[in-house]
Amino acid sequence: MGKPTGFMEYDRQSQKERDPAERTKDWDDYTLPLTDEEAQLQGARCMDCGVPTCQSGMEINGSTTGCPVYHLIPEWNDLVYRGQWKEALKKEHEMNNFPEFTGFACPAPCEGACVLGINEPPVAIRTVERSIIEKGFENGWVKPEPPKSRTGKKVAVVGSGPAGLATAAQLNKAGHWVTVYERNDRVGGLLTYGIPEMKLPYSVVERRVNILEQEGIKFITNTEVGRHYPVSRLREEYDAVILCGGATVHRNIEADGRSLKGIHYAMDFLHSNTKSLLDSGHEDGNYISAEGRDVIVIGGGDTGTDCLATSVRHNCKSLTQFDIYDKKGADRDDLTNPWPQYPIVHRVEYGHNEADANLGRDPRAYAVMTKRFVGDEEGRVKEVHTVNVELIFDEKGNRSRREIPGTEKVWKADLVLLAIGFSGPEQDLIEKLGVETTERSNVDAEYGKYETNVEGVFAAGDMRRGQSLIVWAINEGREAARECDRYLMGSTVLP
Incomplete structure (x- = not known):
């Protein structure tokens, strides 16, 4: 110090x-x-x-x-x-x-x-x-550092998000030949298509991927393993497989009118926006536009905030974000949220500031539960009906939400974005590999070991732990690489 x-x-x-x-x-x-x-x-x-x-x-x-x-x-x-x-x-x-x-x-x-x-x-x-x-x-200090020798072992990494990239980087350092499969047209997973360009520019992802390629890692895009690339071939051609496909099954809202046009998952909105932006600067029109729309974002987390910022840039007409929770205080509660816990406090993020500056107010509405969607004669959403709720606890400490009578409200909306997270990984590849899952549908692999029930198949990141943070994905990718290296070589030098 x-x-x-x-x-x-x-x-x-x-x-x-x-x-x-x-x-x-x-x-x-x-x-x-x-x-x-x-x-x-x-x-x-x-x-x-x-x-x-x-x-x-x-x-x-x-x-x-x-x-x-x-x-x-x-x-x-x-x-x-x-x-x-x-x-x-x-x-x-x-x-x-x-x-x-x-x-x-x-x-x-x-x-x-x-x-x-x-x-x-x-x-x-x-x-x-x-x-x-x-x-x-x-200053040019970040340079490719390919391994001095190769083991001859071949490893397939399925998914190129932060877990997959960390896994590939570490296994490549150990001297293995690593191939990363990505079903989208660009490498990066949700780093590329889940986080908007103004928050994490694709150039930041691309420059690191270029270094990884120069270090010897092979990236194959537009290829979904289990669909475009048979599982049988995967097992035949590689000595080990690491599943890093993320948790991409959307949480949904079971409410009347959910099937109306104009209601989209947040990730579909963000993905299409970024792809169109990178492909053509939005000239191709292949994205869900918020221009001139009354937009409702359901979900108070980071993804919801990204939807706010994107909608403002589209020049939306109005913008509201529903948060199921009450508005938090400015300071942490030392009894229920003591240090060193992550502070649960009211935050004003970049998207909130942008909505306020362009539309005249913080867009958030608190303790709001969506009850139903109402459409027009053409089948497009025109209203969202809500009620305010309060959090209650029973004698055993179990919590639930109770509707507050008299707080019903109708909101004008012709674009609704669902930003309420993910329930787990997609199951098709998991089933084809014969990999067991937990009761929450995640791949069953112990933290710190990452081995599945199928020999030579490992799992890391959100696919194993459920929806989480970038930094946990990097942690798991690094550790899964270590355990895969141990499996391949009998011992490991990886941290």
């Missing part, structure tokens, strides 16, 4: 943002980088705490706290403060293959566990992380 009093001298400064009224006129990154000096002062705020809980990923009461990839956060914070950027980059890459992905799109559970955060704004860890990797790319 180079600045013992830094946390007392400098205020927190996270990633800057472009003006929300201006940035919605384009699809460029909505943030602005800190200067080197600003990032160094943020590094100086890192305390000499006895137990750096920021770098120890765990789950408490169903939410993540700390960093699941065990990032060496205090070490690279100190190196940044001292201006030793190249050394900081090496430390960053020791535990995380893709700090740019987490630097752009991770909700930063590390910051929720920051010791300074007990009574002061926490260290801007994610901002420093992103500053390091961007400086590395700008």
Whole structure:
């Protein structure tokens, strides 16, 4: 720790943002980088705490706290403060293959566990992380490092999201020949088609994929294993298979009128928008447009916020986001949500700011439950009927929601986006491989071992654990690679 009093001298400064009224006129990154000096002062705020809980990923009461990839956060914070950027980059890459992905799109559970955060704004860890990797790319320090020798073993990775990419990167380092199969036309999974361009530019994904290709990894796109590529051939041609296909079965709303036109899953909306944008700058028209529409987004999480930001850029007519939960307080509740748990507090994210700047208000409506959809004579949704709800607990502590009489409301809407998450992985490939699943439909493979019931077949990421964070996917991809390497070679040198 180079600045013992830094946390007392400098205020927190996270990633800057472009003006929300201006940035919605384009699809460029909505943030602005800190200067080197600003990032160094943020590094100086890192305390000499006895137990750096920021770098120890765990789950408490169903939410993540700390960093699941065990990032060496205090070490690279100190190196940044001292201006030793190249050394900081090496430390960053020791535990995380893709700090740019987490630097752009991770909700930063590390910051929720920051010791300074007990009574002061926490260290801007994610901002420093992103500053390091961007400086590395700008200066040409991030270079292909192909293995010096090959084992001759061949591994297939199914899915090119963060888990698949981390798995492939690590197995390639161990000297195995790795092929990654992706059913979409671009590599990246939900990094590419689930996170909008202004939040995680595809160029950020593409530059890393180019490096992985130069290191010897083969990517095959537009190929769905089990459909375009037979499972029997997969098992014959590869010594091991790792399933990293994600959890992509949408959660649905069972409500009257659900089949009306104009009601879409959020991921269909985001995917089509990004593909059309990358293919043609939207000139092909192959996307779900919010232009001139009264848009309702159902779901209060990050994906819902991404739908807000995308709809504003489409120039929607009006915009409302339903959150099933009550509005949270500005500060964490020390009794029900104590440190180091991830702080459950009211947040104003980039999409909320953009909706406010362009449409005149924060778009959120709280404690709202959708009851039914009503359509017009052409079968298109025109109204969403809702009621407010309150959370109640029975004598055993089980919770449920109770409708509040007199709070019924009708909302005008001709585009509804369902952003309520995913229930688990698609089952077709799992069934064809004969892989067993859990009661929640995820692939049954023990955390830390990742082996399925089928010899030589492993699973990692959301396909194994269910819908989760990018940083957990990277963690599992790295660990699954280690266990696959052990299976192939009898021992492993991978972390």
